[in-house]
Amino acid sequence: MSRCPWTPDEMMTVTAARMLWDRAVCFVGIGLPSAAANLARLLKAPDIVLIYESGTIGTRPNVLPLSIGDGELADTATCVVPLPEIFAYWLQAGRVDLGFLGAAQVDRFGNLNSTVIGPYDRPQTRLPGAGGAPEIALHAKQVYVIIKQSPRTFVPSLDFVSSAGFLGGNGERARRGAPGRGPQAIITDYGLMRPDPTTDEFVLVARYEHVTVAAAVAACGWPLRTGAAVEVIAPPTLEELEALRELHARTRAAHAVRVKLPI
């Protein structure tokens, strides 16, 4: 991958942005999901509705937020609502088309761990925790997951389930009455996985041009199956790369501005 004129982050962000659509109501987490959602808004989906869990609805930030509640998100929003309201009246009420999540670990059924590596009571690594994700994963009509692939992140069994995907698979999620359809895509630095419609197990359906299927399989901790045909994802266009790099450059400049306290 080192010979590519773009980074894995850029490839993932561009791929995810292409999968968003105009007027989608999109509940966005910080990091790659936020970058992808805003890239989509700038390039092809001007009326996408971005919601951040801090309560900002319909926000159009000029630079990417560092935190989930940067002033830029509030200043450019259609409205700003309190936290109990964003989760109850908007997410739980089923008004969100797409939830966009990252995680530290994912399993073959798209269940996510963002809580702990090792036992909960004696963790090797204590991660920040679930935040808004459990209910985003439950209520959004569908969920995209964006996460870099390695045998340590794509694991046969999670150390902790922070947010539910398809649980044990084979229709368990639907049988238990989850309102949202669950994870419909995992975007990685090797390609794209989609759930098998019968078993709910994620399979490789597309890869980047410079990545082999064997490499994608090797970078997965469960025996990764491949779809009937593994498509090749078109490399980022010049327009996509320029827009993304300009967004990141604006963001870096904005985050470097020193704050002046009024005392």
Added chain:
Amino acid sequence: MPVATLREAIEEHVHDGDMVALEGFTHLIPFAAGHEIIRQRRRHLHLVRMTPDLLYDQMIGAGCADHLTFSWGGNPGVGSAHRVREAIEKSWPQPLQVHEHSHAGMAAAYVAGASRLPFGLLRGYFGTDLATVNPDIRSVACPYTGEQIATVPPLNPDVTILHAQKADLEGNVLMSGIVGAQKEAALAAKRLVVTVEEIVEHLDAPMNSVVLPAWVVSAVACVPGGAWPSYARGYYARDNAFCIAWDEISRDRERFAAWIERYVYGTRNHREFVQALRADGVSL
């Protein structure tokens, strides 16, 4: 009139062993109040906060707490809250018992607390291990449909502490922008302490804005810059550069302890805290 100095407000309203919620979701985080709690060496607090970011990293690292109720504990957009991590992973500086929720669950717990209801409810925690590790997360059958709905016990802190833009001379408080679950946390608490950017003669609050009337406010202290490195919309922006720098400061026990010693224990109030940072070349 509940207007006081921050030192007096913390002395009077925050006691060892209290359940204390310092709220503010990224915006309007009451950092100066947290520093004053560290300065007054409060111990055995049960800290409550949806996002124990840099503020609780500092308070937990300084040894103020032995319980934490929370739903997301990192340095937003940067990485770990290293002091929170070390307390959980290595019991340093002391063991920390955690009571963990999701954001939606904790918001419901504040709503129940403010409403004085016996529990909050939500369609939540579906299929997660959070209910396994937190016995407070339970469920109830809907009396109309029989559907199982998740429940959380109410949060009723002994004291909630907020930062807001303005108070008037009577002690009425106005906040705007991202307001998180502050109103719920305020009305759920037995006592309410608020720091503000300025005290004005008249609030001139737009109708329906978030106003906490003076008679629910135990004390108001005027502390300009009191949300730094968080922000106060209309006054100053979030100091993202400092939040990034905190990753290095907090990673190491000694460096963290030196930071707290120099800027918190080594100063008497927020004004001196800011002056000390400026004296050391931090541009503020």
